[in-house]
Amino acid sequence: MTGESPAPPITRVVIVGGGTAGWMTAAALSRLTAAGVSVTLVESDEIGTVGVGEATIPPLLDFNRSLGIDEDAFVRATQATFKLGIELVGWGRESDRYIHPFGTIGRDAEGVEFHQIWLRQSRLPGAAGDVGPIGDYSLATVAARMGRFARPSSDPAAVLSSLSYAFHFDAGLYARFLRGFAEDGGVTRIEGKIVAVEQDPASGFITAVKLEDGRAIGGELFVDCSGFRSMLLGGTLGVPYRSWQHWLPCDRAIAVPSARAGAAPPYTRATAGKAGWRWRIPLQHRVGNGHVYSSAHLSDAEAEQVLLEGLDGAPMAEPRRLRFVAGRRERLWDRNCVAIGLAAGFIEPLESTSIHLIQSGITRLMALFPDSGFAQREIDEYNRWLVREYEQVRDFVVLHYHATERDDSDFWNHCRTMPIPDSLAERIELWRGKARIFREQGDLFTEDSWIAVLMGQNVIPQSFDPLVHALPVAESARFLQHLRHVIARTAAAMPTHEDFIARHCAAVKQEAA
Structure with a gap:
């Protein structure tokens, strides 16, 4: 048989950003180090992580098992509780209450x-x-x-x-847990703030990220886990963001932990309000609370007041405010850069899918792991699968908003009557x-x-x-x-x-x- 020689294997992978997305990716890719691939994660302690994904869905069990993680040890390390489903309060009608099990x-x-x-x-x-x-x-x-x-x-x-079942856990502790796993597996962590991204002038491929102290971290495959900033895929390669805000109008969230009050129920609660909904996620050591809402229908001050007044226990920190636009990048893999997590897209946390979409991106990347030739057909296949999954999850979340009989606010009137x-x-x-x-x-x-x-x-x-x-x-x-x-x-x-x-x-x- 004749034909072109296969391209050399990739020997250097660089993950930009830590948090849940970065360290889940690092933990999964750590198995490559045994084959001589260097895996480096670059993160800055100056840049915080969003950490909204404290509730999960059952496929996470498969991810943890694929890494050989002992489940009880994981639960202890992350202050986790178990989750049998999500209770939805006030979504169909204000008086309604049901569980998605x-x-x-x-x-x-x-x-x-x-x-x-x-x-x-x-x-x-x-x-x-x-x-x-x-x-x-x-x-x-x-x-x-x-x-x-x-x-x-x-x-x-x-x-x-x-x-x-799935879990509720402290996302920061989960990232720390996975960091230990990844570093034990041979992943190198570099602390530093990225100030520039270097590219090949002919192909546009990313060649290195440059740190504030002058160091350049080179690689062949770059995984963008930089959060909403999408530093590499969006910022450097210019892949556009496709907004779904016309279907998912909530664009703000406020999060605050509170003290536990009573036994932790084995489910997440999502309570619909006048312009969005509030989450309640019970952990072993505290309760995670948040308010997801539409800034076009509710002010930040009003949203914070609603959140704090609805707490079951005393707040344990100052509320954190987040801004987002539901949607995704047009492509999640472009040239030699794959975006995973918020850098790829965001569908609000109503059905706890953020961590799953991280997992799905990692799983598909491992299945289509490239050589240095970066075959376009494989990149296209990755994008096809991930785009379809994002859109399927989007439809399921939009269903919650659209399938309502509520007419008590402009927000719900919009959701009930909007094109889908x-x-x-x-x-x-x-x-x-x-x-x-x-x-x-x-x-x-x-x-x-x-x-x-x-x-x-x-x-x-x-x-x-x-x-x-x-x-x-x-x-x-x-x-x-x-x-x-x-x-x-x-x-x-x-x-x-x-x-x-x-x-x-x-x-x-x-x-x-």
């Missing part, structure tokens, strides 16, 4: 999807229609309401196998007919996630799958009653969330200074 809802029967069976039965009169809310058939929802937690069973026949992406409009239309929902290739959120939010926000289908008629009504009623009972009994037998942590992974309490 992790794991599955119900169990299919005779090839018919569970939610179709539930829909048919819920519309029947008498005892057959007395099925209760759909959340009663989710172990994660029932356990979360009871304040209970256990890890899933590996036995697929067990109800406990239907459970999934065609891809989301098509999903909603298909659902409204016969409750059909299909997970697309690479879609982060499962059918159960879509069902939980659509039903939780009162998007009720006109009908249901005709195949349900093949199941006898009385038999379906007994099936639902039994399943509901088993789930309630299983949840009640689980340890409390607090007891589980105390038994397995309680952090060492820090003495007050």
Whole structure:
């Protein structure tokens, strides 16, 4: 066979920026050091990190496991608690409250999807229609309401196998934890403030970053983890930012930690307000709180007042204010630079996807890791996958705002009536007919996630799958009653969330200074 010789392998990788994105990337790339690749992370202590991603979703377990991280050690080191889902308060109507759970809802029967069976039965009169809310058939929802937690069973026949979970953790402690892992794996950290970026005059490829003290850190592949500044991809290579603010109007956030008041629930809470929403994230040592809002509908001072008045415990620091525009870079990989984290894009933290999108970028980079030839076809494939994932996550978050009956403020009137992406409009239309929902290739959120939010926000289908008629009504009623009972009994037998942590992974309490 004849052909061109393959390009030499990359031997120098430079990560610009620390924080969660930088150190997750460094931890994953540390495995390359055994093959002779130098991995260097450059960060400045003068530049703070955003750290809004204290709540996570289940795929993070795969990332930690891929690194060989002991889960209990990780939980202790990051003051973490467990998360079975997110409670959404006031999103459909002001009085509404539902949980978007992790794991599955119900169990299919005779090839018919569970939610179709539930829909048919819920519309029947008498005892057959007395099925209760759909959340009663989710172990994660029932356990979360009871304040209970256990890890899933590996036995697929067990109800406990239907459970999934994630974490709430201190993002700063997670970055520190991963820094130790990465440095132990051979990653070099350089402290310094970048003042210039050097490029090859012919190709525009980045060749080095220059520090304030005159040092130049050269590399062949550069990973931009510089946060909203997007120093390399946006600032140096000029890749434009595509705003989604017309669909996601919130552009401000205020964050403040507070003292714990009572037991930590195993779920995140997102409470909708007049012009946005407030998060509550319980950790072992404190509670993370924040207010995400639209500056066009609420002043910074009013937003801070709403946040502070809603705290369950005393504030432990001064509130931090953040500005952002929801959206993404047109390309997330350009030439020899890949942007990961906020440097690539930002979809507000409503469904805790920020850390997942970091993870997804890292996973795809490892799958398409280049040689020094930087094949354009591989770069295009990376961009195709990541852009699609950003857009799928965007649609799921936009759904929360658009699927509302609230008309108590200009903000909600805008969200309820605004045009939405065609891809989301098509999903909603298909659902409204016969409750059909299909997970697309690479879609982060499962059918159960879509069902939980659509039903939780009162998007009720006109009908249901005709195949349900093949199941006898009385038999379906007994099936639902039994399943509901088993789930309630299983949840009640689980340890409390607090007891589980105390038994397995309680952090060492820090003495007050």
